[in-house]
Amino acid sequence: MTRRIVAEVISEEAFAPFGDLVEASGSPDKIINQGQCGRFHDRAKLDFADGQAGISLFNANPRALPCTLEMVERHPDGSQAFIPMTHQPFLVIVAPDDAGLPGVPRAFITKPGQMVNYHRGTWHGVLTPLHSPGLFAVVDRIGSGSNLEEHWFDTPYEVVP
Template identity: 70%
Template sequence: MTTIKIEPLTPEAFAPFGQILDATGAPDKIINQGKCGRYHDRATLDFADGRAAISIFKAEPRALPYTLDLVERHPDGSQAFLPMYEASFLVIVAPDDNGTPGTPLAFRTAPGQGINLNRGTWHGVLTPLAPPGLFAVVDRVGPGANLEEHWFDTPYIVTG
């Protein structure tokens, strides 16, 4: 098995796969009688058809080292994961290599940070590292399966 080291999650490193959703830096606007900073338009929602929906996912927390044997992608729509608790989660992505995933990369979010995956991005399953594993997910609903899975012949081991 090949080992993958978790890398720092930076906008530059994650840019080929999507956007980081957080409230760092100065807000774009101050609203609500000066009591709220608005960090505006942080994700590129991209749907071939259908519409955007907000779902709630409750995923079982995982531990490191983590065995990565499956990635998936959604060719018809982007997918955003917004944790509903202050803990890190593991984000695994892979570049596309002629229709199959290339070598995966692993990132750990900061507590309270979310991500938006570009349409068609190979990614691991939702992998919280602490309970309760509760997320708001913004993605496409509409006709068609919108899911491709790829099982690795030889799993990867993700370490901190």
């Protein structure tokens, strides 16, 4: 038996307990590059216990909805930002912490041009593009020691549009 999660359109308010929704919205903080570029400054909180920030490239296989959610993960020593390198939406799954275990997950679908930054220790699903190519830049902690905890659900969830 599976449990069902209905994916909702992501919003800054709904995602705030889990991380930062980043997009170029509103007026730029500053106009730079000879007046040709708007800078939307410092939009995500990067947070690392030790180590340093690194930028990696992830190339994930796209998935379609409905899809099965069997596990979530978290990174206790650092935040993690997923930055799509295409102008396509992707699926974001998060869960509140409930005494060290993930609570009931929520699913969101981004709009093109949005990225997410998971706060340190936030339970989240794996990178889930909905279109090909699934190319993302990922900013996260690079350092020694394990920075990954996984939780496999006894009963999986089905994420539906």
